[in-house]
Amino acid sequence: MGYFDVPEIDYTRYSNRQLAAVPLAVLAVALLVLSGAFLAYGTPVPLGMDFAGGTELTVQTTTAEGNIGAAFDEQPESVTGTGTENQYIVQFSSTDSQALSDQAEGNLEQDGSAEVVQSVSSTSASFGQNSQQTAMLGLVIAFVGMSAIAFLLFRTFVPSIAIVISAFSDLVIPLAFMRLAGIPLSLGTVAGLLMLIGYSVDSDILLNNHVLRRSGDFYESTHRAMRTGVTMTVTSMVAMLVMGVSAYVFGISLLASIGIILFVGLAADLLNTYMLNLSLLRWYKFEGVRS
C-alpha cells in the first residue's frame, strides 16, 4: 500500500547493545562538539542577535551587494540577499540602530521609490542577556514538564526514562548541528527546540504504548508502532523542510530557523526512537521485568 511504505526492520538480528550504540555515539559526538565549542568560544552554540545584542537592517538598494558594507562606519557582520531583488539583510554587532539606519539612508542608492531601510531590528546586549536567561528557563521548564508527563503516563522507570533520554538527545543533536552549520541561536530556533520537546516524544509515546499496553508479540507491536510513527515523523519532517527552505528563500528568518531545527531534530528523533528507545524497551520487556 502506498507509494512509500515503512520498511520492516529485522530487529532480531541486532543486540540491544548494537542498537543503542549508534544513537549513543551520535549523542556523544554532539555533546563533544558542544562542550568543545563551550571551551573554545564561551558558548555551546553561536548566539544570534536576539541573545548577543546587535542590529539587523533589511535594505532595499541598487548598490551592489559587495559595496553595501562600505556604506557603514562599522563593518557589517554579514550581508545576505533575500528572495526579493535588490533586498539585503545586513547584520551588525553595534546596537546603535539609529546611526546605522541614517548611514544606510545616506549612503545607499535608493531603489525606485522604495524606502532604503525596509526594516530595523536591534537588541541591546543587556536585553539579550535577559532573553538568554528566559530562554534557558523556558527550555528547562518545558523539559522537566515533559519528563514529568512521561513518568505519569507509564509509571515505570525504564520506559519513562527511555523517553526522557531520547528527548534529551533530540535536543542536543540539533544544537550540535547548529554549531557545525553556523546557525546562530535565535528566538526562532528556541521556539523550534521547544516545539521539538513536544513533537519528538510523540513517536516515543506511541512506541511505548504499543509495546507495553497492548497484547501481542514485541516485534509485531514494534512494527505497527513504527508504521504509524515513521509516517508521522516523515510527514512533519517534509512539512518543516518545505517551510524552512521556502522561508529561507523569502528571507523570513524566524520561520526558516523553526523549520530547519525541527527537520534536524525530527531526523535525530527517528534514530533515537527506533534504536535507543527501542533497545531500552526490549531490554526492559525481556530482561528487566523479570529481575
Place this chain on the structure above:
Amino acid sequence: MSPIGAIKGNWRVLLLGAFLVFAVVALFIPGGIVADDGLASDSVDSGPTNLEFGLGLEGGTRIRVPVAGMTAEDIDTGAVSDDGTVDQERLDGVESTLQSELDLDQADVSVDVQDDGTVTAEVFNDNVSQSEFAAALQTADVDATEDDIRDGVTQSTRDNMIRTIQTKINAAGLSGGTAYESTTVSGDHYIVVEVPNMDADELRTILSERGQVEVVAYYPNENGTQTNETVLRGDDIVDVDPPEQQGEESYAVPVLVSDEAAPGFQQQMNDLGFTSEGIGDCGLRTGDGGVDFDHDGQRYCLLTVVDGEVVDAHSMGNSHGLASSMREGSWENDPTFQMGAPSQQQAQSLSVNLRAGSLRAPLDFSEEQVYSIEPGHADQFKQYSLLIGLLSVLTVSGVVYARYTDTRVALPMIVTAIAEVVILLGFAALIRMPLDLSHVAGFIAVVGTGVDDLVIIADEVMDEGDVSSERVFQSRFRKAFWVIGAAAATTVVALSPLAVLSLGDLRGFAIITILGVFIGVLITRPAYGDILRRLLTDH
C-alpha cells in the same frame, strides 16, 4: 434513522461543522461575531477578512526600553507619622536638598509617599551614581546607604509613564498604538511601545521628549536687568483646548489653570508688572517664528518653554481684558488664558504635552530593543507567509496521499487538518488577536501536529483489516485517543513556558499551537474518527 438518532450518531461531525460555520462568519462577515469596538475599526476594512495583523505583518515600530533612574525604597524621612498624616513640607525639603546636592532639575527628583505609606525617593538621571544618591540622602537627614538603593524606578512611576505615553501616541493621531509594561524573568522592567505605520526615528523622537511645559516670566527686576522666573508648570494646567490659529505664524493653545495655582499666578503677574507697564510690551518674536533675546530696553514676556527650550514669547495682552481682570483680581475665578506657539505643529505638540503631562522619567535608549518594518515590506511578508503556509499544507497532503493512496482515508484527513486551521483563524479574528510571523509558524505547526494525530487514528482504526462493527471501531478509536491525548499533553507542557514568559515575539507561536492542540483534541480529531467510521463501516 430518526432525525434525533442521526444527530446523536453524528454529533461530532455536526459540532465540527458548527465550529467551521462560526469560524467562517467570524472571518469573513464584516463586523464578525462581535460588533466593532471602534478602536480597531480602521484596520478592519483594509482586507477581505476580519483578521487583524500585528506589527510584523502590518508595518510599524515597537520599542522596548527601560526607564532611566534609581530608587531608594522605604526611606526613613520622619515625614509620615504613625497615624498616617504626611508632613509634605519635610518631603519637599528632602526633594529640594537632593535636587541641589545632585545638581539636577526639579523634574529629575521625586520623593513620594507610596500607597502602603512608605516613602520612596527616586532620581531619574543615570549620570548620578548610587553612592552620590546615598550621600545626598544623608545630607537631607535621611539614614540611607548605598545598599538601600536599587536601579530602576517604582511601579507607580512606570504606570504613570505608560499612561502618559499612551496619551501621547494617541494624540499623535495614530490609532492602534499601545504602551504596556513587560517584566523579564530576572525582574527587569521594560516599557514597550508599539505603534503601527510609524518608523523608529519618529517614535523615538516622541518618546525621548520629556514634554515638560513651563511658562516663564521674562521681566526686568528692580535693577533693570532682565530676569527669568518660572510662573506656571505643566501640572498647574488642568484643561487644554485644541490649538487655534490667531494670525499669521501665531497659534494659541487655550488652557485652564488649576484653582490652586491661579491666585498665585495672578499675584505674580501683578507684582512683576505684567498687568501694568508690561502690557503688550514683548516684541521678541522674529519674523520666522523664532525668539530673539538680543534687545534694547525693558521687556515683559511670558515664555512658553518646553524641555528647557523657548518655543514662543508673548506679552500679556489686554484684548480680552486679561490684564485688567488680573489687576482687579477677578481672573482667578475663571483662570483661562492662551499659550502661544509659532506654528501649527508646535501648537499641536504643546497641546499634546500639556494634555499627556510630562514623562516622569527619561527612557534609557542605550538599552533599547527596536523592531521596525516598512508597511510595504510587511505586506510582502504577509503574502510570503500565506504562500509558505499553502506550500506546507500541499506538502503534507502529498505525503499523506502517498502513504495511504486511499482517497477515503487521505482526503478527510487533509480536509480535517485544514478545518483545524480555519477554526483557529476564526478564533483569532473573533478575539482580534493581532497575527504576526510567529503566529504563522504556529499555524503551520498546528497542521503538522494535526496530521500526525490523524495518522494515529487512521492507522489504529484500520489495523488488522476492515472495521466490521461499531463496537470494534469504538474500542480502536479509544485506544488511538490515549496516544493522542498523551502527545497533546506533552506539546502543551513544552510550549506553555513560552506562552507565559515574555520572550520576544514567540508568545503568539505558543498560544496558537496550544490552542490548536485543544481544538484538535476536542473537536476536529473526534470528528475525523466519525467520518472515517462512516466511510469504513458502511460497505
